[in-house]
Amino acid sequence: MxxxxxxxxxxxxxxxxxxxxxxxxxxxLIRLDLQDVDDATxxxxxxxxxxxxxxxxxxxxxxxxMLAVPPACLMxxxxxxxxxHFGWTPESYGAAATDAVELALTYGLTxxxxxxxxxxxxxxxxxxxxxxxxxxxQIRCSIHxxxxxxxxxxxxxxxxSRDGEVTRLRxxxxxxxxxxxxxxxxxxxxxxxxxxxNMAYERQFWTDHHxxxxxxxxxxxxxxxxxxxxxxFRRLDGTWKPVAYTFTSPPRAPRQA
Numbered sequence: 001m002x003x004x005x006x007x008x009x010x011x012x013x014x015x016x017x018x019x020x021x022x023x024x025x026x027x028x029l030i031r032l033d034l035q036d037v038d039d040a041t042x043x044x045x046x047x048x049x050x051x052x053x054x055x056x057x058x059x060x061x062x063x064x065x066m067l068a069v070p071p072a073c074l075m076x077x078x079x080x081x082x083x084x085h086f087g088w089t090p091e092s093y094g095a096a097a098t099d100a101v102e103l104a105l106t107y108g109l110t111x112x113x114x115x116x117x118x119x120x121x122x123x124x125x126x127x128x129x130x131x132x133x134x135x136x137x138q139i140r141c142s143i144h145x146x147x148x149x150x151x152x153x154x155x156x157x158x159x160x161s162r163d164g165e166v167t168r169l170r171x172x173x174x175x176x177x178x179x180x181x182x183x184x185x186x187x188x189x190x191x192x193x194x195x196x197x198n199m200a201y202e203r204q205f206w207t208d209h210h211x212x213x214x215x216x217x218x219x220x221x222x223x224x225x226x227x228x229x230x231x232x233f234r235r236l237d238g239t240w241k242p243v244a245y246t247f248t249s250p251p252r253a254p255r256q257a
Contacts, residue, residue: 003206004028005248006057006215007233008182010045012037018219019052025240026248030054031181031215033079035061039068046073057181057215059115063099066109074110075100076142076181080117082126090129097130101139112142112179119145119165120156124172132173140212141173144182145202152185152198166209180206184217187230196242200249207251216247 006029007022009015015030022030030049034042042058046069049056056073060066066075077100081088097113104111113130116123123143132141145165148156159165169178183202185195199216206214221236222229233244 001207001210001254002251003180003203003211004055004213005203006031006055006181006213008033008215008218010034010049012041012045014045014048019049019054021240023053025244028055029057029074029213029215031057031059031076033059034065034069035059035079039065042068043070046070049073057112057213060100061096063096063103066100066103066111067107069109071107071109074112075104076112076115078113078115079182080115080144082116082122090126093126094130101135104139105136110140112140112181114141114143114173115181117144117146118148118156119143119159119169120148121158124168127169127172132176135176137174137176140177140179141169142179142181143169145180146184147198152201162205163209177212178209179212180214182215182217184231186228187221188228192241192243196246199243200246200251203247204251208255210254216243 005027007027008031010032032045034045042065046056046058050070050072057076058069058073059076059079061078069075077097078088078093080086081093100111114127116126153162155162155165159168185198187195203214217231219232220234221232234240
């Protein structure tokens with residue numbers, strides 16, 4: 001199976017008609033950041049995506065928030081907890097994960113934990129602080145991956161290859177479903193054609209490693225033309241970039257492990 005094509009879209013507000021456009025572009029999964037909204041808004045924003053015939057991946061911060069998310073949704077605890085500016089410590093994230101895992105098992109919910117910012121030393125060190133051996137195999141792990149070498153295909157320092165990064169990840173978290181919930185390339189550093197090619201490569205890479213999904217960052221460019229936040233699949237004028245079409249094209253069959 002191919003890694004499902006996802007896109008980071010939601011930041012606490014309704015998405016409206018763009019959901020129909022995304023479905024038409026063959027996206028299947030929509031990643032919603034619901035960390036700073038109340039329970040009623042959590043329910044409404046997730047239901048909006050479900051009603052559009054798409055799969056929500058809901059980023060939650062409070063474990064009890066899981067009970068406000070419609071059960072058909074996927075859930076992810078936190079966003080890049082290895083980065084200090086998001087307000088987590090290994091201890092606080094570990095405690096939240098313990099509660100979230102208990103709720104997921106009690107109510108039969110699909111939960112991803114981890115969500116580290118990269119498959120680099122910092123990300124791996126953070127993942128090692130979590131008690132993966134205590135989590136049942138149905139508890140899943142999500143990660144992010146951004147290039148640090150100026151190349152989509154080169155590994156981070158400390159790994160011999162990008163395949164090696166995934167091997168190290170599995171050595172830490174064990175045999176459980178995995179997902180890449182955020183990956184992106186900014187046009188502040190790459191051309192539009194390079195971004196399209198790199199993101200097609202990413203979806204194929206995670207498909208080859210049998211990840212559940214590959215979710216791209218993000219729907220829109222930053223608010224200013226010269227902003228470094230030029231990760232958008234959609235331009236400031238609302239038109240779609242080439243990456244919006246190449247990313248959702250069906251990958252070839254996964255290579256054999």
